[in-house]
Amino acid sequence: MRPAVMRRKGDSVAARRPPRRGMGRGVAGLAAVLGVLVLSWTESPAGHERPSTGPERIVTLAPSVTEVVFALGMGERVVGTCAQCDWPVAAARRPRVGTYLAPSVEAVLGIQPDLVFVVPSPGNREAVRALERAGVRVVVVQDRTLDDLWQSIRIAAAVLAVPERGEALVHRLQGKLAAVRRRVSQRPQRRVLLVVGHRPLVVAGRGTLQSELLAVAGGRNVAEDVGEAFPQIGLETVIARAPEVIVDAGMGTETGARTVFRGLDIVPAVAAGRIVSVAADGLFRAGPRVAEGAKALARAVHPEAFDSGGARR
Amino acid sequence: MARGASEQRVPAAYLTARRLVGVLLLLGGLLVASLLAATLIGPTPIRLAAALGGDAGETPDHAIVFQARLPRVLLGGVVGASLAAAGAVLQALLGNALADPHLLGVSAGAAVAGVVVLVAGADPVSPLVPGAAFLGALATVAAVFLGARTGGRTSPHAILLVGVVCNALAASAIMLVNAIASYTQAQGVLFWIMGALSTQSYALVGAVAVYATLGLGWLWRHAHALNLLAAGEEGAASLGVDVERTRRAVFFGAALLVGAAVSVSGMIGFVGLIVPHVLRLILGPDLRLLLPASFLGGAIFLVWADTLARTVLGTSELPVGVVTAFLGGPFFVWLLRRSLRVGTEAR
Numbered sequence: 001m002r003p004a005v006m007r008r009k010g011d012s013v014a015a016r017r018p019p020r021r022g023m024g025r026g027v028a029g030l031a032a033v034l035g036v037l038v039l040s041w042t043e044s045p046a047g048h049e050r051p052s053t054g055p056e057r058i059v060t061l062a063p064s065v066t067e068v069v070f071a072l073g074m075g076e077r078v079v080g081t082c083a084q085c086d087w088p089v090a091a092a093r094r095p096r097v098g099t100y101l102a103p104s105v106e107a108v109l110g111i112q113p114d115l116v117f118v119v120p121s122p123g124n125r126e127a128v129r130a131l132e133r134a135g136v137r138v139v140v141v142q143d144r145t146l147d148d149l150w151q152s153i154r155i156a157a158a159v160l161a162v163p164e165r166g167e168a169l170v171h172r173l174q175g176k177l178a179a180v181r182r183r184v185s186q187r188p189q190r191r192v193l194l195v196v197g198h199r200p201l202v203v204a205g206r207g208t209l210q211s212e213l214l215a216v217a218g219g220r221n222v223a224e225d226v227g228e229a230f231p232q233i234g235l236e237t238v239i240a241r242a243p244e245v246i247v248d249a250g251m252g253t254e255t256g257a258r259t260v261f262r263g264l265d266i267v268p269a270v271a272a273g274r275i276v277s278v279a280a281d282g283l284f285r286a287g288p289r290v291a292e293g294a295k296a297l298a299r300a301v302h303p304e305a306f307d308s309g310g311a312r313r
Numbered sequence: 314m315a316r317g318a319s320e321q322r323v324p325a326a327y328l329t330a331r332r333l334v335g336v337l338l339l340l341g342g343l344l345v346a347s348l349l350a351a352t353l354i355g356p357t358p359i360r361l362a363a364a365l366g367g368d369a370g371e372t373p374d375h376a377i378v379f380q381a382r383l384p385r386v387l388l389g390g391v392v393g394a395s396l397a398a399a400g401a402v403l404q405a406l407l408g409n410a411l412a413d414p415h416l417l418g419v420s421a422g423a424a425v426a427g428v429v430v431l432v433a434g435a436d437p438v439s440p441l442v443p444g445a446a447f448l449g450a451l452a453t454v455a456a457v458f459l460g461a462r463t464g465g466r467t468s469p470h471a472i473l474l475v476g477v478v479c480n481a482l483a484a485s486a487i488m489l490v491n492a493i494a495s496y497t498q499a500q501g502v503l504f505w506i507m508g509a510l511s512t513q514s515y516a517l518v519g520a521v522a523v524y525a526t527l528g529l530g531w532l533w534r535h536a537h538a539l540n541l542l543a544a545g546e547e548g549a550a551s552l553g554v555d556v557e558r559t560r561r562a563v564f565f566g567a568a569l570l571v572g573a574a575v576s577v578s579g580m581i582g583f584v585g586l587i588v589p590h591v592l593r594l595i596l597g598p599d600l601r602l603l604l605p606a607s608f609l610g611g612a613i614f615l616v617w618a619d620t621l622a623r624t625v626l627g628t629s630e631l632p633v634g635v636v637t638a639f640l641g642g643p644f645f646v647w648l649l650r651r652s653l654r655v656g657t658e659a660r
Contacts, residue, residue, distance in 0.1 A: 200509040200632065231629035235381035235512040239373050240357040262514070266376035 054161035055115035055137070061103045062119035064143035066091045067287035068156050069117065072165050080111045087281060087289070098127075105130045117156065119143050143286040146212050149173075152286070169288065176291035177216050184218030184302045192219035192301055193243035193269070196230060198250050198260050201238070205231045209286050209293075210249065217298035218305075219245065235264070244268045245301050246275045249283055276300035328599050336602060340609035344390065347613045351386045351620045352378060356628045385512045388521065388577060389619040389633070390612035392510065393584050395525045395574040396420075397611020399567040400585025401592075401604050402532050405543045406563050407458070409472050410652050411645075413586035414450075414571045417472070418479025420582070422453025423568075423575035424505040425486045432490055443524065447572030453479055454564045508581035508634025510619050517577065524573035529608050532566040535559055536600040543598070581615070581634045583641020588614050590648065 059080040060066040066085040069078055075090055082100040086092045095111060098104035101123035108116060108131060116138045118128055132138050139159055141152035150170050157166020192214055194204035203223045204210035208230065211221045222241040226233055238261070246269040248257035257275050265271045278300050282293030299306050353361070357377055364374035396414055403412040403419075414420050426449025427442050435441040457479055461472040487506060538559040541549035550556050574581075589607045596602055615633070618640065622633040 200507075200511045200630070205629075225628075227626075227629040232509070232632070233628060234356065234385070234623055234630055236355050236357050236377040237628045239376050239381055242373070264376065264380055266371075266373055266380075 055113075055159070057111070057113045057115070058160075059097060059108055059111065059113040059116045060085065060091075061097070061108075061117060061124065062100050062143060063087065063281075064149075064285045064287040065117040065119060065141060065152065065156065067285065067289065068149075068153055068169075069160070071169055071288035072153070072157055072160060072162055074160050074162065077160075079113060080108065103127045105134075109134055109136070115139065115159065117141060145207065145209055145286065146177075146290065149286040149290060153288075173288060173291060177294055180291060180294045180298050181216050181218075184298050184305050187218050187302045187305055189218055189220050190244045190301050191222045191242065192245045192247055193222050193238060193241065194247050195250050195257050195260075197232075198257060200232050201235065201260060202230050202232050202250075204249075205229055209290070210283055213283060213290060213294040213297055214247075214301070216294045217301050219297065219301040235260075239264065239266055242266075242268055244272070244274065246270070247297060247300050248275060248277045249279070328602055333602050336596060337605055337609065340606055340613070344609050344613050344616075347616050348386055348390060351389075351616045352382050354620050354624060355382055356624055381512050384515055384518050385510055385619070386616055387515075388513055388518045389510050389615045391518060391522045391525050392574040392578045392581065393588075393615025393618075394608045394612040395521075395528065395570040396581065396584040397588035397607040397614070398525075398529055398532065398604060399570040399574075400611075401589035401600065401607040402539060402563050402567050403454075403585070404589055405539050405598070405600055406560065406567075407461075407472055408543060410590070410648060411473055411586070413583065414567070415580060415582035415585060416480075416645075417453070417457050417476040418483055419450050419453045419457070419568070419571050420575050420580040421480050421483030421487075422456075423447070423450040423572045424580050425449055425483045425490075426452075427576050428487055428490050428505050432493075440520075443521070443573050443576035446576040447569055450572040450575065451565065451568035453483070454568050458564070505575075505579040507632040508579040508637075509632035510578055510581075510615075510622075513577060521573050521577050524569060525608075528566050528570035528573070529605065531569070532563060533601070533604055535562055535566070536604050539563060539600050540598075543600075579634065581637055583637045583645065584611055584615055584618075586648070587641050587644050590644075 056077055057079045058069060058074065058077045060069050060078055061082050063082065063085045066078070066081050067087055069075065070088050070091055075088070078091065078094055080097040081091050081094045082098060082103065083096045084100040085094075085096075095107075097107035097111065100119075101121055103118070103124055105127050108127075113136060116131055116136055118124055118138060118140055119142065120128075120140055128138055128140070139155065141155055142148035143152060153170050153173075154163075154166045157163050157169070194210050194214060196202050196204055196210070203226070204214075204221065205223050205227045206221075206225070207228050211224060214221050222243045223231065223233065223237075226237065246257055246261065246267075250257060257277070261267065261270050261275060263270075269275060278296045280289070280293045280296040282289035282291065283296065284293070353359070355377070359374040359377055361374075363372045364378040366375075399414050399419075400412065403414065403417065404410060406412075423446040427446040430441055430445040435445075457472065457475050460475040460478075463471065484506070538549070538554045541552055541554050542556060542559060546556050549559075588611045589603065592606050592610050593603055596606055615637070618636045619633045622631040622636045625631060625636075
C-alpha cells in the first residue's frame with residue numbers, strides 16, 4: 001500500500017521560500033523550558049492509544065513535517081531529521097541526515113528507515129528518487145499554506161496508522177486559530193506590510209502562509225496583489241500602499257526594517273512607530289505551531305487587544 | 314586583437330580640448346536628463362505638481378520622488394559609473410577586450426570580503442564594508458593579473474579562464490560563509506550574489522559618490538600613461554612611463570571603484586563590459602576621453618537598466634543584475650566571436 005504522492009503546485013517551493021529562522025539565543029532558555037513540557041507531552045501521548053502497526057523507523061526531512069510527526073505523538077519512532085529540524089527539542093537530538101533542501105541519500109539509507117517524509121523542492125528531487133530506487137517508502141507532503149498543513153497532518157496520521165490523532169490535531173489547531181481570530185474580531189482590520197527581507201526589500205505576497213495567518217490576526221496584507229509568494233518591491237510601493245503596521249519578520253538585524261524605513265513619516269506605520277519585529281517559527285512553518293505565529297502577528301497588529309483589560313473592552 | 318580592430322575602424326581623431334569638453338558635456342547632459350526621467354518613471358503613478366510643490370513628508374507623491382526614487386536612481390548612476398570606468402581601464406591595462414570587473418571575478422572578490430566582514434558582525438552601513446570590499450577587489454585583480462600573465466603579456470584566453478576560476482572560487486567562498494552563517498545573516502548574504510539596487514540614504518549614496526569620484530580622478534591622472542602602455546610595454550617604457558608604478562596605481566584605482574560599487578549593490582555584471590566597448594567604437598581608444606565618457610555612460614546605462622528592473626513586472630521588482638545580464642550576455646558572445654575572428658585574420 002502506497003499513499004498518494006502529492007506534487008501539486010509544482011516543485012519550486014525552495015526558491016521562493018525565505019530562509020527559516022533558527023532559534024534566537026534569547027529564546028533558547030524559554031525554548032528549553034517549553035521543550036521539556038512538549039517533550040513530556042509528545043513522548044508519552046495520552047497513554048491509552050499505543051499503535052502497534054505502522055512504520056517503526058521514520059525519517060522526516062523538513063522542519064514542518066518533523067513537528068507534525070512529533071505532535072501526532074509519534075516522535076519516538078523518528079530516527080532521523082534534517083539539519084533545520086530544531087523543534088521540538090527531542091527532534092533536534094535525533095541524528096541529522098542532511099539539510100532540509102539537500103538531504104544526504106547515504107545518511108538516510110544508513111539508518112535504514114521504513115518511511116521517509118519529504119516536502120518537494122528542486123534541491124531534494126534527485127535524492128528522493130534515489131531513495132525510492134533503493135526501495136525506501138517516501139511520502140511527499142506540501143507545507144506552504146494552512147490547507148497544506150491540514151492535508152499533511154491527515155496524510156501523516158493515516159500513514160502512521162493513527163488517523164484519529166490526525167483529526168484531533170487538526171481540530172485542536174483550528175480551534176486555536178479561531179481563538180486568535182475571535183480575540184481581534186471586534187477590531188478594525190489594519191493594513192499590514194509583512195517584510196521578510198530588507199535589502200532588497202522582500203515581502204510576503206499572495207498565497208503565503210504568512211498572508212493567511214495575517215488574515216486570522218485581523219490584518220490585511222497590502223502586498224496581496226503585488227505578486228505571489230515573496231515578491232521584491234521598491235520603497236515607493238510601500239509609500240503608495242501606506243501600511244498602518246509593518247511586521248518585520250526579516251532575517252536581518254533587529255534594527256533592519258527600522259533602518260530601511262527611517263524618515264518615511266508619510267507611511268502611517270512609520271509615523272506611529274508601528275514597526276514590529278516578529279520572530280515566531282510558527283510564522284514560517286506550516287506546522288503545529290501556526291497558531292503561535294498567528295498570535296504573534298495579532299499582538300503586533302492589534303496590541304490593544306492584548307493589553308490587560310483591552311481584551312475585555 | 315579586438316582593440317586593434319576598433320582602432321582601425323574609427324578614423325584617427327586627435328583629442329582636442331574642444332572634442333573632450335564637447336563629448337563630456339553631451340554625455341553629462343544625457344545623464345542629467347536620464348536621472349530626471351528615471352525619477353519620474355516608476356510603478357506608482359505620481360502627480361507632478363504634488364510631488365514638486367509639497368513640503369517634505371506632506372504628500373505621498375513628494376515622498377515617492379524624493380525619498381524612494383531619487384536616492385535609488387542616484388545610487389544606480391554612481392554604481393554604473395564606477396563599474397564602467399573600472400572596466401575601461403582594466404581593458405586597457407590587461408590589453409584585453411573582454412576584461413570586465415564581473416567576468417574577471419573582481420566583483421566576486423569584493424563580495425566575498427564584504428560578506429565575511431558582514432558575517433563577522435560589522436554594521437552594514439559602516440565604512441568597514443566598502444573598505445573590505447575594496448581589499449577583496451584589489452586581491453582579486455592582483456590574483457587574476459599574476460595568474461594569467463606569461464611572458465610579460467596577458468593572453469585573452471588565459472585571463473578569461475583565470476577570471477572564471479576566481480569567480481567560481483569566490484562563489485564557493487560565499488556559499489561556504491552562507492552555510493556557516495546563521496539564518497539571520499544568510500538573508501543578507503544573498504543580496505551580494507544577486508546584484509540589486511535599493512533605496513539607500515543620501516548619505517550613503519554621497520559616500521559612494523566620493524569613492525567613485527576619487528577613483529575616477531586617480532585613474533584619469535594615469536590615462537596618458539595607460540594609452541602608451543596599451544600600445545606595448547617596451548614602447549611605453551622607452552617613452553618614459555614607469556610601467557610597474559602605473560600598473561599598480563591603475564589596479565588600485567579600479568579596485569577602489571569596484572569595491573565601493575559592490576559594497577552597495579552586490580555583483581552587477583556586464584556594465585563594465587558593454588559601456589566602454591560601445592563608447593570605444595564611437596569615440597576611439599584614447600582613455601583621456603574614453604575613461605570619463607565611460608564613467609558618464611555607465612551611469613546612464615545602469616540608471617535605465619534599473620528603471621526597467623523597477624517597472625517591467627509592475628509593482629514587483631527584478632534584481633537589476635538580471636536586466637544587465639540579459640542585455641550583456643548576448644553582447645559578450647558577439648564580442649567574443651568578433652575578437653576570435655579578428656584574431657584569426659591577424660595570424
